[in-house]
Amino acid sequence: MKWLMALLLALLLAVPGCSREKQQTDGKLQVVTTLFPLYDFARTIGGDKARVSLLLPPGVEPHSFEPRPEDVVRVNRADLFVYTNAVMEPWGANIISGLDRGKVEVVEGGKGIPLAQGPVSDQHRGEHDAHEGKGGDPHIWLDFDNARAIAKNILTAYVARDPANKAYYEQNAAKLDGQLAALDQRFKETLAQCPKKVLLHGGHYAFGYLARRYGLKYISASAVNADAEPTPAKLAELVQVMRREHLNYVYTEELLSPRIAETIARETGAKVLPLRAGHNVTRDELQRGVSFISLMEENLQNLKTGLQ
Incomplete structure (x- = not known):
């Protein structure tokens, strides 16, 4: 499956007009996020210095989402790819494996946040489910201290990628942090x-x-x-x-x-x-x-x- 994804990716990137450079003529950071909380935090911190998009189509439930080759192409044109963690988005591994890591920075929004253990259903007891058998409950943003930590991880990635606008990103992040605390x-x-x-x-x-x-x-x-x-x-x-x-x-x-x-x-x-x-x-x-x-x-x- 991975070799097929890589082949399709190479073909799509070879199509005229799909070059990464043509996506960045406005000088803004190009950011692709997986889930809505990440998207909202990234657009708030990035302000008018970043162009942030949500990978999930609107209305799609993320646990059953399956990325398409064109999704990998879309992420390959970005500067930053922001996801929660491998437990929340197990399908993210397919995307990350197809990225040019020399161009795209992968940002784990939930880095440093321990996962609480959730209950195991009767149907899945003893099995190794993508969530239950590999680290517990991944819905970390619903503890607002965790949400603040996710925002800080995104801020760190913005500053590392675009240090010239550090003060701007920090100002936006501080406002968001105050809103989450309130x-x-x-x-x-x-x-x-x-x-x-x-x-x-x-x-x-x-x-x-x-x-x-x-x-x-x-x-x-x-x-x-x-x-x-x-x-x-x-x-x-x-x-x-x-x-x-x-x-x-x-x-x-x-x-x-x-x-x-x-x-x-x-x-x-x-x-x-x-x-x-x-x-x-x-x-x-x-x-x-x-x-x-x-x-x-x-x-x-x-x-x-x-x-x-």
Whole structure:
């Protein structure tokens, strides 16, 4: 497979008009990012000195994304390729293996951030799933201290690649860091006042970092793997938790089917509320310029409602 990817890459790069130099006539850093939080942090720090793009097509769920040869070509034209880590984007290895490392700097946004261990589903217990068997829960940006660390890793890469604009990047990064710190404080103050402390989610295990940071008990229908399906016994257990804890809301996640959450809601008379993990956004949201912070503010309002 790798030799075929390399052959296609060579052919595509040989096409007239596809040279890397022709992509940089405006003098801006060319940056390609994998997931939306990385994209938002990179465009905020880069400002008008960088041209930042999101590799994932809008609305596509990243756990099942498969890069195409043209995606590798696109990244090869960039100065920086920013991804989270090998656990979150296992498909990133195919992209990185096809890059000209003399031209493209690979930036691991989650470098230095330890992964918490997520639960293993009944279906995958004993197997080595891309997430569960190779390092735990990769949704690190949902702890806002981790989000700040990711932004700092991106800043470091910008400064190393374009030291002439160091002060500009640092100024933008400092503003972003302050906004993330303020967001964290709002979460702490708001959720501390909520009488309920159980967050029940009818999706895959994506909100463990957020729950731990704010003292919530987090229960998900599936494990870290987004493709896992809960067993009938697991669904029955979740219904019992809803009733025992007197929960009036069950959460569902963007880009994934709400079927499980809706089933739990029907069985318990509860309502369904969305919760944004932030991996990706819709085309309309991308065009409207939504930010990671605005998505998290939406989460805070829905958590405040659901935990009353």
